[in-house]
Amino acid sequence: MAALGHTVEVFSGQPYPEPGRGRRPHQGAEPGPLPAGRRVPQPAPERVPRPGGRGGVADHAQRRLPRAAHVQQARGQALLRARRDDFDIVFDNQTLALPLLEVEDRAGVGLPLAATIHHPIIMDRRIGLAAAVWAKRKPRSRVRFEFPKIGVWRWYSFLGQQKRTAPRLRRVIVPSESSKRDVVREFGVDPARIETILLGVDDRFVPPSQPRVPGRILAMASADAPLKGISVLLEAFAKPGRRARPGVWCSSPSRRRAG
Numbered sequence: 486m487a488a489l490g491h492t493v494e495v496f497s498g499q500p501y502p503e504p505g506r507g508r509r510p511h512q513g514a515e516p517g518p519l520p521a522g523r524r525v526p527q528p529a530p531e532r533v534p535r536p537g538g539r540g541g542v543a544d545h546a547q548r549r550l551p552r553a554a555h556v557q558q559a560r561g562q563a564l565l566r567a568r569r570d571d572f573d574i575v576f577d578n579q580t581l582a583l584p585l586l587e588v589e590d591r592a593g594v595g596l597p598l599a600a601t602i603h604h605p606i607i608m609d610r611r612i613g614l615a616a617a618v619w620a621k622r623k624p625r626s627r628v629r630f631e632f633p634k635i636g637v638w639r640w641y642s643f644l645g646q647q648k649r650t651a652p653r654l655r656r657v658i659v660p661s662e663s664s665k666r667d668v669v670r671e672f673g674v675d676p677a678r679i680e681t682i683l684l685g686v687d688d689r690f691v692p693p694s695q696p697r698v699p700g701r702i703l704a705m706a707s708a709d710a711p712l713k714g715i716s717v718l719l720e721a722f723a724k725p726g727r728r729a730r731p732g733v734w735c736s737s738p739s740r741r742r743a744g
Contacts, residue, residue: 558582
């Protein structure tokens with residue numbers, strides 16, 4: 486939108502995004518960080534905070550995780566109300582916290598809202614729970630254990646808000662018909678409220694002209710997570726009895742998780 490001459494401001498909590506990173510820089514696209522206190526460590530799905538208020542900053546981050554999206558969205562609403570005349574439309578990238586419903590409410594912010602749902606995160610939780618074990622020994626420890634399955638449940642504790650918010654949105658944007666079916670099934674959104682807008686391709690993309698290497702497959706994943714299916718791919722190529730063993734190149738921008 487910035488390339489078309491619009492002014493785009495991104496409201497976000499920590500870690501703050503870099504709108505121009507990896508893309509053509511556009512004048513007018515700028516971050517609008519939400520007010521926040523001290524930066525806390527990124528919560529980990531397998532981590533369960535210690536009870537009774539003990540522990541350090543990391544445990545505090547885990548305990549506040551269930552309401553973090555709600556708090557950040559409420560901060561965003563306050564900023565929007567104070568600057569209502571500065572914007573024409575609000576776009577939500579799958580925050581889906583309950584305060585989002587106040588954006589189009591005249592008694593709240595009173596601005597048009599476009600909300601996108603890439604896919605219901607319920608599916609991530611389902612796959613994550615299936616892949617997580619109940620307990621495992623912590624790295625470099627013989628006596629301390631962590632409980633990944635319980636941690637996964639806590640990590641996705643925001644889903645309750647998303648399931649209550651999504652069906653009440655006036656319009657929802659999805660990137661495919663498959664996502665539309667999933668959103669209807671998992672979030673209970675009225676199909677008449679959903680609009681499918683297919684993902685675009687960067688106009689700088691040019692398919693390679695060199696001949697393909699026979700049998701080579703390139704797999705790219707945005708994260709080292711069970712949902713991405715890399716383990717399924719590797720297990721398939723490791724099965725005995727295959728006539729040919731093509732090479733598999735895997736690429737992921739995220740740091741590999743221990744275990």
